[in-house]
Amino acid sequence: MKVLITGGAGFIGSTIASVFAERGVTPVVLDSLVTGRQEFTDGKIFYQGDIGDGDLVDQIFQDHPDIIATVHCAALIVVPDSMADPLRYYRVNLTRTLDLAGHLIRNDCMRMIFASTAGMYRPEPDLSVTETSVLEPQNPYTRSKMMAELLLQDFCKAYGLRVISLRYLNPIGADPQLRTGLQNSKPTHALGKMIECHGLGVPFTITGVDWETRDGTAIRDYIHVWDIARAFYEATARFDSIVPPRGEGSGYEVINLGTGDGTTVRELVEAFREVVGDGFRAADAPARPGDVVGAFVNPAKASALLGWKPEYTIEDAIRHSLQWAERRRETDLA
Numbered sequence: 230m231k232v233l234i235t236g237g238a239g240f241i242g243s244t245i246a247s248v249f250a251e252r253g254v255t256p257v258v259l260d261s262l263v264t265g266r267q268e269f270t271d272g273k274i275f276y277q278g279d280i281g282d283g284d285l286v287d288q289i290f291q292d293h294p295d296i297i298a299t300v301h302c303a304a305l306i307v308v309p310d311s312m313a314d315p316l317r318y319y320r321v322n323l324t325r326t327l328d329l330a331g332h333l334i335r336n337d338c339m340r341m342i343f344a345s346t347a348g349m350y351r352p353e354p355d356l357s358v359t360e361t362s363v364l365e366p367q368n369p370y371t372r373s374k375m376m377a378e379l380l381l382q383d384f385c386k387a388y389g390l391r392v393i394s395l396r397y398l399n400p401i402g403a404d405p406q407l408r409t410g411l412q413n414s415k416p417t418h419a420l421g422k423m424i425e426c427h428g429l430g431v432p433f434t435i436t437g438v439d440w441e442t443r444d445g446t447a448i449r450d451y452i453h454v455w456d457i458a459r460a461f462y463e464a465t466a467r468f469d470s471i472v473p474p475r476g477e478g479s480g481y482e483v484i485n486l487g488t489g490d491g492t493t494v495r496e497l498v499e500a501f502r503e504v505v506g507d508g509f510r511a512a513d514a515p516a517r518p519g520d521v522v523g524a525f526v527n528p529a530k531a532s533a534l535l536g537w538k539p540e541y542t543i544e545d546a547i548r549h550s551l552q553w554a555e556r557r558r559e560t561d562l563a
């Protein structure tokens with residue numbers, strides 16, 4: 230039994246591939262390597278190319294008729310980049326998803342698990358989001374994911390495609406066995422900057438201390454990438470009971486993944502300090518342009534339908550991220 234993973238040489242896709250492989254489902258990786266890394270595909274069945282390339286997708290299904298589902302992770306994901314170049318983001322995240330869905334339907338591969346974002350919700354007054362929260366995406370990245378979901382819903386109704394869309398926020402950590410992790414050696418996200426500052430022995434800058442949260446700093450739902458990957462496996466394993474075949478429902482299901490209470494930037498600094506065990510320092514500064522207060526995800530539906538909840542703590546995720554950064558330095562990954 231096999232599963233096709235688009236973007237399977239990226240941070241999340243490669244972790245998902247490892248979870249499937251460990252559980253006896255062979256991953257077939259399709260990745261353009263525009264942002265993915267060749268070495269993350271070592272030992273895996275790998276096709277380099279574009280998800281919009283119909284001939285290539287046809288070839289994959291000809292070579293592997295035992296593919297039972299597609300995990301669709303291939304996407305561009307950097308919010309500021311999406312604001313600077315929305316054309317590229319809509320082309321990759323929306324048009325290519327449309328093309329891929331057509332290729333999957335032509336090959337009669339009707340189960341898709343879509344990597345989406347909980348960033349498309351308007352947070353409730355307590356900053357939580359659930360599957361019924363209003364959709365109000367704020368930038369081309371989250372809008373491209375929402376539009377992709379809308380077209381997939383139409384394809385489900387018309388062609389019998391079936392989709393589970395998993396929506397989550399900020400994945401951190403690395404494969405606990407350190408086979409894969411973040412591709413980017415200089416991540417700009419909060420934990421990446423903490424690791425960089427710690428290495429340099431300089432204080433970390435907390436950008437934004439006047440938000441209406443429990444300590445004034447922005448909140449996010451950081452979640453260990455292995456936990457995210459496990460949810461993709463569970464969604465695939467339980468697919469037909471969650472989204473029954475044609476005629477019984479819309480063929481489309483949304484499930485949010487999160488911790489249920491989130492972590493503020495100050496709490497992340499505290500956790501980081503605990504893990505590194507030294508006097509890691511932080512300094513306050515104004516928010517970055519375009520920053521948002523953030524949100525956290527209620528995982529009740531994921532618990533009910535997937536039997537899933539996060540297993541790794543924020544400290545585990547920080548530890549694995551630090552180990553991955555060290556591994557990158559040792560192995561000189563560019």
Ligand SMILES: O=c1ccn([C@@H]2O[C@H](COP(=O)(O)OP(=O)(O)O[C@H]3O[C@H](CO)[C@H](O)[C@H](O)[C@H]3O)[C@@H](O)[C@H]2O)c(=O)[nH]1
Nearest residue numbers: 306307308309398399418419422434435436437447494520
């Ligand atoms: O050096 C830093 C970096 C970040 N922050 C703060 O930490 C919070 C979280 O920032 P991140 O950049 O870690 O996370 P965001 O959710 O703001 O955005 C990130 O995660 C998104 C996915 O959810 C997109 O990938 C996006 O491009 C990426 O920057 C924000 O309040 C930010 O101001 C700091 O205090 N100091």
